[in-house]
Amino acid sequence: MGSINVNNLGKAYKQYATRWSRLAEWVLPFLGVQHRLKWVLKDINFSITTGEAVGIIGINGAGKSTLLKLITGTTQATTGTVQSNGRIAALLELGMGFHPDVNGRDNVLMAGQLMGLSMEDISQLMPQIEAFAEIGDYIDSPVRVYSSGMQMRLAFSVATCVRPDILIVDEALAVGDVFFQQKCFERITQFTKAGTTLLFVSHSTGTVLNTCTRCIFIREGGLAFDGAPKEAIDLYQAELLSRLDQAKTPLQVNTSHEQERRIGHETRLTDAPALEGKTGSITTGRADCVGVNFVQQDGSIQYSMLADERVTLRIDFRIRQPLEDPHAGFKIRNRYGVVLFETNTYCMHETLGQAEANTILSVEFSFALSLFPDEYTITIGLANGGYGEGAFKEVITYLHEVSAFVVLPNPSAITWAGLTNLQPQLSFEKY
Template identity: 50%
Template structure:
C-alpha cells in the first residue's frame, strides 16, 4: 500500500544580479554568496495515508507542478523531506520522457521500464496498452507526429497498465477528447476502490469533488487552505475575486458545513426563500414541482451595473445548474445606496431526491472575477423528495416515455 509524508518541503532557486556574479561566486568562494534565493514553495507539510485521494489546486504559478516534481524526485528539494512507500506512477508534464524520434511502442517500453516494469512484462502488457490508448497504427509512428491528445493517451495507458500503489497526475487529463477523459477517470476511480493513493492537480471542480477525499489550496508557494473539496474549492473561487480588494470569510453552519462569503460590499443579499406554486415559503419540495427562488438584495453603495447570479449544488458541492441576470439580459443599472430589489426565478425543480444548496453572486458582469460585490456559498438549503414520481436514480429528473417495437 502506498503513502506519502511531506515535512517542511521547500524549493528555492538562486538569483544573481548579473551574469558575472555567478562566475565570481564560483571563482572566489571565500568572497561569500553573490545570489539571493527565490523560494518557489516553502514550508509545505501534509500526509496521505494508504488509499487517500487528495486534490491540489491553485492559480498558475502557485507552485503546484514544482511540488509534484519534488514529490516524484525529478527535482531536488532545498529544504524538508518527502517519504513515499509503494510503487509510484506519475503523469507530470505532457510527454515527459518521450523521445520524439522513437515510435510510440518504443517509448512505451522505455516509459514502462522507468516505472519498474521488466521488458518481458511490458511485452505481455503491450496489447492492453494499445487497446486503452486506442491510437491505432500510430503506435508504430514517431511520437513527433502525435497530437497532444495522442501523447496523453499513450502516457496514461503506460502509467496505469498496472495498478500503482501511488498515482500522481498533473493536469494532463485536461488534454484530449471527452471520451478518453471519461475512460481515464473511470480507471482512476477503479484504482481508488482497490486502495491506490491518489494525488491529482486539476482546475476541474467536478473531478476534484467526485474523486478526492480532501483538497489543498496552494497560494504563493504555501498551503493556504486544506479541508474538504467543497470547502477548499469555495474558498479558492472566492479568493480569485479578491485579489485586489474585499475579504474572504468561512464560517461553520448549524449543519456542520463550511460556508464561504466574500466581496467588497457594494451590495448584499438580505433574504432568500423558495416558494411553491401557491406562493408559500417551503424548504422541502417534490421532484419536478414548479417553484420560485426569491432573492432580496440591498444596495449599500452606488453601483453602475448590478448582476445577480445563483447556482444550485448537491450535497457534495457539485454544480447542478446556474445562471445570472447578465445572461438573461436583465441587469440593473445606476443604483443608489439604499435601493432594494427582489429577484424571482421560476422553474420546474427537475432534480433527484436529496439535499441541495444555493450559492448567490452579486457582480457587475457575467463573472465575479471583475467586480465581486458579494459571493455567498450555502446561502440557502432545501430538500427534494420523491413523493409521487416513478422510482429513478440520479441527480436529474428526465422521465421518458418508452416505445417498444418488435
C-alpha cells in the same frame, strides 16, 4: 506501502538581476551574493496514508506542479523532506520521458525500464498496453507525429500497466476525448479500491469532487486548506473570484469550517442580520445578503417544493454603497457538492439599474424545478459591472450554501431517475 509524508517542504529558485550577476557570483565570490530567492513553495506539511485519493487544487502558479515534482524526486527541495513508501507511477507532463524521434513501441520499452520493469515484463505487458492506449498502427510511428491526446493515451497506459502503490497525475487527463478519460478514471477507481494512493492535480473541480476523498488547496505557495473536497473547492472558487475582482475594497474570505446561517424572516430587511456563507464565502462590506427564500405568489416562504413545479427564488440584498451596474446570481448544488445549475442577471442579458446606498435590492428568479427529490443548497452572489462572457469588475458578496431546500416527489409527474427531468414527450405509430 503507498504513504507520503511531507515535512516543512519548500522550494526556492535563484533570481539574478542580470545574466552577468550569475557569472560574478560564481567567478568572483568576494563580491557576495548576487541573487535573491523566489519561493515557489514554503512550509508545506501533510501526510497521506495508504489508499487515500487526494486532490491538489490552486490557481496557475500556486505551486501545484512543483509540489508533485518534489514528491516524485524530479526536483530537489530547498528546505524540508519528502518521504514516500512504495512504487510511484507519475504523469507529470505529456510525453515526459518519451523521445520524439523514437517510435511508440520503443518508447514503451524505455519508459518501462525507467519504472523498474524488466524487458521480459514489458514484453508480456505490451499487448495490454497497446490495447488500452488504442492508438493502432501509430505505436510503430515516431512520437513526434502523435497528437497530445495520443501521447496521453500511451503515457497513461504505460504508467498504469502495473498497479502502482502511488499514482500521481498532473492535469494530463485534461487532453484527449471524453471516452478515453472515462476509461482512465475507471482504471484509477479500480486502483484506489485495491489500495493505490492517488495524488491528483486538476482544474476540473467536478472531477476532483467525484474522484477524491480529500483535497489540498495551495495558495501562493502555501498550504491554505487540507480537508473535505467541497470546502477546498469553495476556497478555490473564492480565490478565482478574488483574482478577477477589480474593486479597491479588499475581499474578506471566510476560511472557517462551519458557519451558522442566521435568517431574519420576521425582521424588517433593513434591520435584518447579514447572512453568512460557508467555507470560501466572500464579503466586502459594500452590501449584505439578508434573505434567500423560495416564495409563493402571496409572498409566503416555501421550505420544500414539489419536483417539476415552477418556483420563484427571491434574493434580498441590503446595499451599503452605491452600485452602478449590480448583477445577482445563484448556484444550486446537490448533497455531494456537484453544481447542477448556475446563472446570473448578466448572463441572462438583464440589467437591474443603479442601486443606491441604504436601499434593498430584491431579485427574483422563476424556473421549473426539474430536480430529483432530494436536499439541495443555494450559493448566491452579487457583483458590479459585468463584462465579457460572464466576468465582473467587482465582486460584492459571494456566499456558499447560504440556504438549503428540499425537493419532494411529485405524484402527478412521471416516474424518473437521474439529476434532472428532461420532460420527454412520447409519440409512436403502429404499422
